[in-house]
Amino acid sequence: xxxxxxxxxxxxxxxxxxxxxxxxxxxxxxxxxxxxxxxxxxxxxxxxxxxxxxxxxxxxxxxxxxxxxxxxxxxxxxxxxxxxxxxxxxxxxxxxxxxxxxxxxxxxxxxxxxxxxxxxxxxxxxxxxxxxxxxxxxxxxxxxxxxxxxxxxxxxxxxxxxxxxxxxxxxxxxxxxxxxxxxxxxxxxxxxxxxxxxxxxxxxxxxxxxxxxxxxxxxxxxxxxxxxxxxxxxxxxxxxxxxxxxxxxxxxxxxxxxxxxxxxxxxxxxxxxxxxxxxxxxxxxxxxxxxxxxxxxxxxxxxxxxxxxxxxxxxxxxxxxxxxxxxxxxxxxxxxxxxxxxxxxxxxxxxxxxxxxxxxxxxxxxxxxxxxxxxxxxxxxxxxxxxxxxxxxxxxxxx
Amino acid sequence: xxxxxxxxxxxxxxxxxxxxxxxxxxxxxxxxxxxxxxxxxxxxxxxxxxxxxxxxxxxxxxxxxxxxxxxxxxxxxxxxxxxxxxxxxxxxxxxxxxxxxxxxxxxxxxxxxxxxxxxxxxxxxxxxxxxxxxxxxxxxxxxxxxxxxxxxxxxxxxxxxxxxxxxxxxxxxxxxxxxxxxxxxxxxxxxxxxxxxxxxxxxxxxxxxxxxxxxxxxxxxxxxxxxxxxxxxxxxxxxxxxxxxxxxxxxxxxxxxxxxxxxxxxxxxxxxxxxxxxxxxxxxxxxxxxxxxxxxxxxxxxxxxxxxxxxxxxxxxxxxxxxxxxxxxxxxxxxxxxxxxxxxxxxxxxxxxxxxxxxxxxxxxxxxxxxxxxxxxxxxxxxxxxxxxxxxxxxxxxxxxxxxxxxxxxxxxxxxxxxxxxxxxxxxxxxxxxxxxxxxxxxxxxxxxxxxxxxxxxxxxxxxxxxxxxxxxxxxxxxxxxxxxxxxxxxxxxxxxxxxxxx
Numbered sequence: 094x095x096x097x098x099x100x101x102x103x104x105x106x107x108x109x110x111x112x113x114x115x116x117x118x119x120x121x122x123x124x125x126x127x128x129x130x131x132x133x134x135x136x137x138x139x140x141x142x143x144x145x146x147x148x149x150x151x152x153x154x155x156x157x158x159x160x161x162x163x164x165x166x167x168x169x170x171x172x173x174x175x176x177x178x179x180x181x182x183x184x185x186x187x188x189x190x191x192x193x194x195x196x197x198x199x200x201x202x203x204x205x206x207x208x209x210x211x212x213x214x215x216x217x218x219x220x221x222x223x224x225x226x227x228x229x230x231x232x233x234x235x236x237x238x239x240x241x242x243x244x245x246x247x248x249x250x251x252x253x254x255x256x257x258x259x260x261x262x263x264x265x266x267x268x269x270x271x272x273x274x275x276x277x278x279x280x281x282x283x284x285x286x287x288x289x290x291x292x293x294x295x296x297x298x299x300x301x302x303x304x305x306x307x308x309x310x311x312x313x314x315x316x317x318x319x320x321x322x323x324x325x326x327x328x329x330x331x332x333x334x335x336x337x338x339x340x341x342x343x344x345x346x347x348x349x350x351x352x353x354x355x356x357x358x359x360x361x362x363x364x365x366x367x368x369x370x371x372x373x374x375x376x377x378x379x380x381x382x383x384x385x386x387x388x389x390x391x392x393x394x395x396x397x398x399x400x401x402x403x404x405x406x407x408x409x410x411x412x413x414x415x416x417x418x419x420x421x422x423x424x425x426x427x428x429x430x431x432x433x434x435x436x437x438x439x440x441x442x443x444x445x446x447x448x449x450x451x452x453x454x455x456x457x458x459x460x461x462x463x464x465x466x467x468x469x470x471x472x473x474x475x476x477x478x479x480x481x482x483x484x485x486x487x488x489x490x491x492x
Numbered sequence: 493x494x495x496x497x498x499x500x501x502x503x504x505x506x507x508x509x510x511x512x513x514x515x516x517x518x519x520x521x522x523x524x525x526x527x528x529x530x531x532x533x534x535x536x537x538x539x540x541x542x543x544x545x546x547x548x549x550x551x552x553x554x555x556x557x558x559x560x561x562x563x564x565x566x567x568x569x570x571x572x573x574x575x576x577x578x579x580x581x582x583x584x585x586x587x588x589x590x591x592x593x594x595x596x597x598x599x600x601x602x603x604x605x606x607x608x609x610x611x612x613x614x615x616x617x618x619x620x621x622x623x624x625x626x627x628x629x630x631x632x633x634x635x636x637x638x639x640x641x642x643x644x645x646x647x648x649x650x651x652x653x654x655x656x657x658x659x660x661x662x663x664x665x666x667x668x669x670x671x672x673x674x675x676x677x678x679x680x681x682x683x684x685x686x687x688x689x690x691x692x693x694x695x696x697x698x699x700x701x702x703x704x705x706x707x708x709x710x711x712x713x714x715x716x717x718x719x720x721x722x723x724x725x726x727x728x729x730x731x732x733x734x735x736x737x738x739x740x741x742x743x744x745x746x747x748x749x750x751x752x753x754x755x756x757x758x759x760x761x762x763x764x765x766x767x768x769x770x771x772x773x774x775x776x777x778x779x780x781x782x783x784x785x786x787x788x789x790x791x792x793x794x795x796x797x798x799x800x801x802x803x804x805x806x807x808x809x810x811x812x813x814x815x816x817x818x819x820x821x822x823x824x825x826x827x828x829x830x831x832x833x834x835x836x837x838x839x840x841x842x843x844x845x846x847x848x849x850x851x852x853x854x855x856x857x858x859x860x861x862x863x864x865x866x867x868x869x870x871x872x873x874x875x876x877x878x879x880x881x882x883x884x885x886x887x888x889x890x891x892x893x894x895x896x897x898x899x900x901x902x903x904x905x906x907x908x909x910x911x912x913x914x915x916x917x918x919x920x921x922x923x924x925x926x927x928x929x930x931x932x933x934x935x936x937x938x939x940x941x942x943x944x945x946x947x948x949x950x951x952x953x954x955x956x957x958x959x960x961x962x963x964x965x966x967x968x969x970x971x972x973x974x975x976x977x978x979x980x981x982x983x984x985x986x987x988x989x990x991x992x993x994x995x
Contacts, residue, residue, distance in 0.1 A: 228788050
């Protein structure tokens, strides 16, 4: 117990014995203090599985907090910008939360079991923030990150895979719904959520069940093109889906050193999650109301459709006068859409009023030389990929 | 629902009364809700030895109070009887100190001049509403510029000295200058008075500058006092309130602020009664204002953090001893007994008394400031300010109170051997009592430490300076705001100005 923290190795998730066995590349990275694979075989293959079969990802490192107490529903409504007062039991909602200046701290999902019990999932640790916010509310918190094993099962055949695994009537579960199962003697919570913009589910269970669950699901999906996938493939799918990632597409307010780097929800395309007409107060409401009224949001986060096929990774965006108007935060050639897409943070009015005649300066590496490309871009909807099957009820089944 | 009043002031402390009257004079219809039966709040002789010290600016904005300058004298008691008697006059004080050390006497004049010029440079800043850089307005920048200029105009040498001293502890400065430990103890006492600091705590020097700014820029100087002291001050304020048609509701404690569209529009009393007004002003301490009146559910997390970290633990108890005759203080004559008497024989003594208070414990040898009231009559009262009587003492005030009082009396006995036989009754008011009876969280005189991180535009917390709170329409006028407590009425006056500016 007295080990020097500086030399403490990264933690292994409850799936590690299986993920490490599946990994051919031995490529891992540090996600929230855990070691997890960046890719198992090749990113392209894993990406293809996610879009055509079933992909499995170890989600355990996600921050997970249980929020309990008689005021839990009021507290959650106070914490986040979205109006959750009408949220039904056994549903999930996508949320963001802000600091007092109305700058976004992180996004995440909130799982509602009842008015007195919630689970919050997010990327950035916020245990302190929860405690300090709780002053005046009857709530308690439990950091369930280490005590809950989580697995993402995503892709068109994911529903069939999970049905084979034992999740009865899963096809009837609506998007952002969740259901408690008992499979192979263990409680498993299945929610129809995910980060790939496709049909998909996330499973939450006791770490003791992790290995059994992994093995059973791999077996269940054997005929359904199942494959574990790592962070790189996830990054591809999430860009296509137009999902934003904290500290990639915007800086978390608590973590950014420069106040000018902090972004309000309106500046990262999350205005739709801010319900200023919510009856009760929520953190950042005064600042956000002021921003909305004065309309002084400075930036915006948009999707770009870029000419050519060279990904505009890290590109600076210019107007026709060659003035710097923003930066690409994530970019890729989308194999599914056959489009060169990117997410970009632009200075208004670019992206809002001016959507044409903007350019990306792409430096494309070609064997120790850079090819400089001046590519024309068009501002488009950020959600590049959104197949019908994503929200279909009952979900598509395959044999 | 109509606005019955223009302004509701929550709390009839002196700042609340000053604020209400300035607004009433500008034809606002004002109501004051006071939780207690009496008005005046902490302006009570049972709480502190402080007498109201009203700057002329406050007096004049109330239409002129009968204040006049009164010189003060201070005596630092020594067990050996070698007391030091100071009156705030350079020539006399120089002569007195020469009797102990001629080097100290010269140094004292130098030290005093230096401190005095610093307190003058800070003075105008101390009295006015603090600037706020976030506002980005010309007047706020100008104020800052003026402060900078005031300090810079001291000259290069003094400016450097100011920069050196602003965060310094008082002990270092005193030990550099003086050799007489009693003199060191006396000045150190005045520097830490009412604060949560020992003489060796960084920042204790600014506390002394703060005190000087409200004492005519002199360490032992006089003050602008109202005839008749605390009671007269409150009575005068109530008279003026009457004249200005300020309504006062006593025994009406406010439960919360009523809000509509995130704006304060009235108050709800504990009785259930709701009263509406255009503006609400809280004379309560910052913690109560934010957590009770505004309500935790209406605060941003960052604000909650700041209020929770706001330092407001009181450290001073007031012990009143009614006596049946005048006690005989060793080597003191009748004139000495009307002085302020201080028991703080050395810096080390004070630091030792301070040490247990870091752990919320009590020292049985505290530092004392005493005043003998009605000294010429047959029933004198010895008013004693006992410092480092920690709020929420670990020993438990209920259990230790009697022992503590006895310890204080025993301590006084070293300087007045017959004190025990003179005592008729003894009453002590601890910070815990102040919290309970006067609704001041932490029982702090100043509603919060006077420290560099809780002063000027940072008082009471960042984002709430200039007497405005985070809620539109809710203001603060208590000692928790700039420049703090000390029975000056300045926070009340500045708050009234802020409200008039916003109207």
